[in-house]
Amino acid sequence: MDAFAIRGGRPLAGRTRVYGAKNAALPILAATVMVEGISVIQGVPNLEDVHVMIQILEALGADVVFERDEVRVDCRHLANTSVPADLMRRMRSSIFLMGPLLARFGEVVVSKPGGCVIGQRPIDYHLRGMRALGATIEEKHGYIRCTANRLYGSSITLDFPSVGATENLIMAAVLADGVTVIENAAREPEIVDLVAFLRKCGADIEGAGTPVIRVRGVHHLREAEHRIIPDRIVAGTLLIAGAATGGCVAVEGAVPEHLGAVLQKLRDAGIRVDVDGSVIAVDGRDGYKAMDVRTDPYPGFPTDLQAPLMAMLTTAAGTSVIRENVFEARFRHVNDLLRMGADITVDLRTAIVRGVPRLYGAAVEATDLRGGAALVIAGLMADGTTRIEGLHHIDRGYEQIDVYLRDLGADIARIRI
Ligand SMILES: CC(=O)N[C@H]1[C@@H](OP(=O)(O)OP(=O)(O)OC[C@H]2O[C@@H](n3ccc(=O)[nH]c3=O)[C@H](O)[C@@H]2O)O[C@H](CO)[C@@H](O)[C@@H]1O
Numbered sequence: 001m002d003a004f005a006i007r008g009g010r011p012l013a014g015r016t017r018v019y020g021a022k023n024a025a026l027p028i029l030a031a032t033v034m035v036e037g038i039s040v041i042q043g044v045p046n047l048e049d050v051h052v053m054i055q056i057l058e059a060l061g062a063d064v065v066f067e068r069d070e071v072r073v074d075c076r077h078l079a080n081t082s083v084p085a086d087l088m089r090r091m092r093s094s095i096f097l098m099g100p101l102l103a104r105f106g107e108v109v110v111s112k113p114g115g116c117v118i119g120q121r122p123i124d125y126h127l128r129g130m131r132a133l134g135a136t137i138e139e140k141h142g143y144i145r146c147t148a149n150r151l152y153g154s155s156i157t158l159d160f161p162s163v164g165a166t167e168n169l170i171m172a173a174v175l176a177d178g179v180t181v182i183e184n185a186a187r188e189p190e191i192v193d194l195v196a197f198l199r200k201c202g203a204d205i206e207g208a209g210t211p212v213i214r215v216r217g218v219h220h221l222r223e224a225e226h227r228i229i230p231d232r233i234v235a236g237t238l239l240i241a242g243a244a245t246g247g248c249v250a251v252e253g254a255v256p257e258h259l260g261a262v263l264q265k266l267r268d269a270g271i272r273v274d275v276d277g278s279v280i281a282v283d284g285r286d287g288y289k290a291m292d293v294r295t296d297p298y299p300g301f302p303t304d305l306q307a308p309l310m311a312m313l314t315t316a317a318g319t320s321v322i323r324e325n326v327f328e329a330r331f332r333h334v335n336d337l338l339r340m341g342a343d344i345t346v347d348l349r350t351a352i353v354r355g356v357p358r359l360y361g362a363a364v365e366a367t368d369l370r371g372g373a374a375l376v377i378a379g380l381m382a383d384g385t386t387r388i389e390g391l392h393h394i395d396r397g398y399e400q401i402d403v404y405l406r407d408l409g410a411d412i413a414r415i416r417i
Pocket residue numbers: 023026092093119120121122123124125126127160161162163164165186303304326327328
């Protein structure tokens with residue numbers, strides 16, 4: 001088993017480059033099963049979740065080659081429509097196979113997906129939407145079998161703008177008969193990227209990035225090449241780490257508009273933020289103050305950066321109030337931050353963070369992906385040595401985070417324990 005050993009207290013400094021977004025790459029790789037040809041996807045991050053998605057595609061009968069940051073997926077001879085349960089459990093994004101397989105073959109068997117434990121994370125919107133498109137759904141012994149002779153365009157209104165349900169339903173609707181309208185759709189940049197890929201393949205979709213998405217079904221999808229958008233959550237994590245350590249960090253290759261709410265919050269805390277084209281720089285040398293933050297669907301402050309920002313605010317002057325509006329149980333990192341000397345009280349979806357002068361190194365364990373990133377940031381901020389276990393959670397979403405941070409001057413090592 002691996003752990004990170006971090007000697008904290010060094011301000012990060014320098015330039016780094018962000019890679020492709022996990023949360024865009026995963027649905028796009030799943031969408032390739034609808035293409036009866038070869039899809040070429042570039043800018044794919046080398047992450048555990050991407051490897052699981054490739055294993056799923058191979059189990060379905062696809063030929064997949066992953067070289068450097070390019071994945072070539074040949075789905076001409078796809079034969080299997082059941083996603084193995086052990087792979088389903090490995091990540092939330094396994095559910096993205098539901099829409100595409102149903103669309104292409106009229107049948108799919110999945111089971112409850114895994115992923116970060118940050119709330120109940122049901123899939124009822126996905127299933128309700130598939131039913132609205134004409135699918136029959138049987139749930140037995142933990143398996144979910146969806147079938148349809150044909151899918152038909154329909155009107156679907158989501159109770160909450162779910163990212164995954166919006167993506168799954170767009171994919172199911174792409175090959176359906178007629179027009180599907182998804183209302184209260186999620187607007188995240190990753191959805192816009194999925195739609196950009198599908199449109200290159202010949203799909204007829206309008207409204208991505210707005211709350212109303214219209215999909216007019218087409219007969220088939222053709223081969224296409226696509227480059228994944230940069231990972232706004234990784235970019236945000238590195239910028240927050242830079243500011244939290246009182247350092248100066250520039251992240252290249254980002255899309256600043258995707259980070260609007262995040263950059264605004266950093267500025268609200270008194271951190272200097274400069275944007276020059278695709279380079280975002282933060283300067284935290286003058287320190288920062290407490291502030292209130294609420295997570296919301298895009299374009300609001302992303303829930304995936306709530307934990308990293310909380311780590312930063314543990315030593316801010318004053319009291320911060322953090323409200324988590326997207327997931328009902330996304331504060332599991334708090335216990336370990338307390339172990340490191342933070343002063344935080346949680347009441348359901350609200351965390352009150354009273355700034356303390358400093359954090360202290362401790363032995364802690366990541367229990368989910370972004371909570372793990374928060375512990376890394378806390379370790380970089382803390383006096384003394386922090387040992388972080390549970391690295392598989394962090395590796396699901398950050399490509400060699402230790403290497404990136406070392407390049408910025410951090411004293412972090414991956415050790416075998
Ligand atoms: C692979 C991927 O892209 N993951 C992201 C995606 O997760 P994911 O797509 O799972 O998140 P959703 O947007 O679907 O979830 C938002 C809320 O809706 C609820 N819900 C969702 C679906 C459903 O059928 N029923 C239901 O009640 C969830 O429990 C949650 O409370 O968006 C989240 C919100 O930005 C991010 O934190 C995740 O990083």
